[in-house]
Each structure stands twice: as C-alpha cells, then as structure tokens.
Amino acid sequence: MKAMRFTPPGYGGRRRDPDEVKRDGWRKQGLLAVSLDDQRLTWPERELVRQLGERLYGARLDKTEDKR
Template sequence: MRWHPPGYGGERRGPERVKRDGWHEQGLLAVAVDDERLTWPERELVRQLGDKLYGKREEAADA
C-alpha cells in the first residue's frame, strides 16, 4: 500500500518549501531578519515590521 495519511510517511517538506507554500497558498510571509538574500534596507524593514506587530525582540531590547 503506497497511500499514507497526512503526516505519516512520504516525503517531508523542507523549511524553505514550507515558507514558499505558505506565501503562495495563504499569503503568509516567514522571513528571518538576518536572511543574507535581503539587502540591509530590506532586513531593516523586516525588523521594523516585526517590532511593530509583535514588539521588540529580547536581543534587540538589550542593545
């Protein structure tokens, strides 16, 4: 039997695939503030959005 219920067997999606699928399917964006694919202004925008929506991070609050 090759059919597996969701979450059992089969192939597991990697983190980047989960992020991509979340964006395409639900409009959710998951991005790390230190993602090297982003320029400094883009990373700063991500940090500012995170601070506005969820509050300052503990590491950032200490600095």
C-alpha cells in the first residue's frame, strides 16, 4: 500500500480561527454568524440580531434548560 502524497481537505495544515471562518462564510456564501455578546456591535445592533434570530429560529433556550 502506498502512502498518500497529499493531505485531504480538513487534515493537516493550520487551524483557522473562528473569525476567519465567519469572514469566509460571509464573503463566499453570504452566511452571517454573529454572537449576541460581540462587543464590536452597539446595543441596537445586538438587539436586531437577537430579534432576527428569534424570528427565524424561535426563542433561545435558557441556560438552565438542556441544550441539544
């Protein structure tokens, strides 16, 4: 059996930081991942994100509830 001459995608190399993954997702696929705790956003911006999330996906689970 011969050894592989290349590294399959997702194996080896460097691990990208979460902000780089989010940036690439936005630029390449039009996906936006935003944390409600992101301090780069103003309060009205965070509130808008929260409202959009609730409208699209429903209310968030409380921290005391089990998360799936």
